[in-house]
Amino acid sequence: MTFDREKLTQHRANREAWERETLGPTLDKLPERKDRFVTQSSVPINRLYTPADVPDHDYDRDLGNPGAYPFTRGIHATGHRGRQWTMRMFAGFGVAEETNARFKYLISEGNMGLSVAFDLPTLMGYDTDAPEALGEFGSCGVAVSSLEDMEILFDGIPLEQVTTSMTINSPAAVLWAYYIAMAEKRGIDPARLRGTLQNDILKEFIAQKEYVFPPKPSMRLVTDTIEYGTRHLPEWNTVSISGYHIREAGSTAVQELAFTLADGLEYVRWSLERGLDIDEFAPRLSFFFNCHNDFFEEIAKMRAARRIWAREMRETFKRVIRGRG
Secondary structure (H helix, E strand, O other): OOOOHHHHHHHHHHHHHHHHHHHOOOOOOOOOOOOOOEOOOOOEOOOOOOHHHOOOOOHHHHHOOOOOOOOOOOOOOOHHHOOOOOOOEEEOOEOHHHHHHHHHHHHHOOOOEEEEEEOHHHHOOOOOOOHHHOOOOOOOOEOOOOHHHHHHHOOOOOOOOOEEEEEOOOOHHHHHHHHHHHHHHOOOOHHHOEEEEOOOHHHHHHHHOOOOOOHHHHHHHHHHHHHHHHHHOOOEEOEEEEOHHHHHOOOOHHHHHHHHHHHHHHHHHHHHHOOOOHHHHHHHEEEEOOOOOOHHHHHHHHHHHHHHHHHHHHHHOOOOOOOOO
């Protein structure tokens, strides 16, 4: 729906009248604290927003209902009213035994979503006893150098009942292989495993800098995991495309969105070139955005992210989108 010219002109006149009545011609009625108000990303904030700010708004095209294309208002029709968020405690306590105890405590308190924080040597692909790991073992995360470490980490934890998020990138394929092998040793069908592998190597080159291999071999590994997950672990999110680290490295909200979506689209291109069907692997790509205190800017960012991603999936990659994104 669009506003006709007469109504649009009236909205603009009403806003100008409001500013004159409220502020006076020189702000002498109600002085403002600053000459200019901006978001945390330096986007100017108007004093008042009216329908004149969105004269070409089309409800179906630009907003739509929750759970329907273009998913501006979310991929779930009922949102948190139908299902609560999965809350994860990011945990990694030096050695596998201590972290396992923490996981069991979290589960005993009703938490069914686990999130593994690995130490720096593990993130960089080093064994715990490697000379390069000296002084970093177990610092800011748990050390996992072998299948045995992974078995200790998840000892006594019902893998088929929990979801496991692993914040690991360069060596993601190796750590994920440990997890899958551990499940198979317990007699659990990998197809029943649910969780998320961060596995976002492009944001490592952009922001966090924890990369091990050059870009092309790194991308090949990521594509390998997407293909394997598509074939054998249909409930697993094989890449968590991460804007969080880009924002923490100093980007604005717009830059965070731009780099993150560009990364995600590149993973899609590599997977298509591998011969995968987009309707098989795209639903298992997830996103991990930052969320600052500028409430409305962050809402706008999340809405824009969903709209752009849905549009690219449908129009650029011809993905058939039905209901939940």
